Amino acid sequence: MKSQIVTFLIKCPDQKGLVAKITSFFYEQGFNIVSCQQYVNSIEDTYFMRVRLNAEGTVISKEDLEKNFLKLATPLQFNWSVNYGDKKQNVAIMVSHTSHNLYDLLERAKEGRLDCNVKMIISNHNKLRHIAEMFNVPYYYLPVTKETKKEQETQVTKLLDSNKVDLVIMARYMQILSSEFINHYPERIINIHHSFLPAFQGANPYKKAYERGVKLIGATAHYATEDLDEGPIIEQDVKPVTHESTPTTLKRIGADIEKLVLARAVKNHLNNQIIVSGNRAIVFPEAGE
Structure with missing residues (x-):
């Protein structure tokens, strides 16, 4: 060798x-x-x-x-x-409306802080295409409705497989993936959820957090499984908030946490630091590398 x-x-x-x-x-x-x-x-x-x-x-x-x-x-x-560490992994990023995670991942990859090739960005909306153009990454706009979900996922799968994508990152891709899609890429789809799971699963977690009067706001990166927001947790983090925090300020604070948590989770995966055992992720810390 x-x-x-x-x-x-x-x-x-x-x-x-x-x-x-x-x-x-x-x-x-x-x-x-x-x-x-x-x-x-x-x-x-x-x-x-x-x-x-x-x-x-x-x-x-x-x-x-x-x-x-x-x-x-x-x-x-x-x-x-x-x-064997002899090739960079190919990555695809899936997004919907929000751009903060996408910007952060693309910047880290460009600067070499994430050791991967970002092969494409896939979105069910066209509004973030300009970001892909800034970083010279192919952007695929694949809209989806309830009626076209199966067909759209077939298109996505063909794109991923034809480009030999090793890891799919759901950087606030606001669609629920089918079991068939998830099982096609076991332990190869990382999702960022904008709350400290298992609290506030599903949609609008910041609104739920505000209504509950939380004193901590967080984010969770996990492998996607058939059970929504219940896959093996890779990374989490929190920041303190107060009763003065509004849903808007919670969302702003949460966005910063999301970026860090998602980037750490992706880096852990790319560096082969994770062993999945049941529904738990054993994450070894970096060992001087």
Whole structure:
């Protein structure tokens, strides 16, 4: 292999000797371990590991590495994945009316703070096309009604698949995706919800928050699943507010939180820092990378 960082994500039943067996395997294959992060869920008796390897000087092929690793993984019941860090992931951003998340993601990608290729922007409205033109990103206007939903999602799927999109970001795309669409991209759709879930699910969370007199306003980034706003949570954050806050000020404060939360969630995904376990996302912190 060329000099690059290889990342393994491992989930398995907890058992004695896992660290020794895994690290010994990579040593024997000629890798230098850059970082090794682990977590044990004692309630579910499950072990999680994120290990980053320096491939410089190794001569083993990807095929042989995975074949050899499988010999270790199978008897230990590993659920695992590997990323070779040799290509940027392709990203599509889906939006409706609001622009703050879109601007932020495009700026971060342009500056290299998000390591990805933004292949396209897809919207059910045409009002944000000028932003796509500013960043020289293809913009696809695909309007949708209740009657045309299935047809529109088919168009979207064809666009995503033909452009080999790895991650779909719902940056305030105000449409409920069908189960068929979501299941076509499992753990590959990140949604930003403008409240601190599980509070105020669904539409108009800022109005609901105002009516409830909340003292904290927040945002949540999660993987999309068939259950609306209930997918594995990747990132959350909050800011304090007061009784003087109106729905308008809550919305303004919330927009700033949304941008940070969504960007962190996308970065976590792109950096292979997440292992999904049931409806929970195990998010490893950055390890000096």
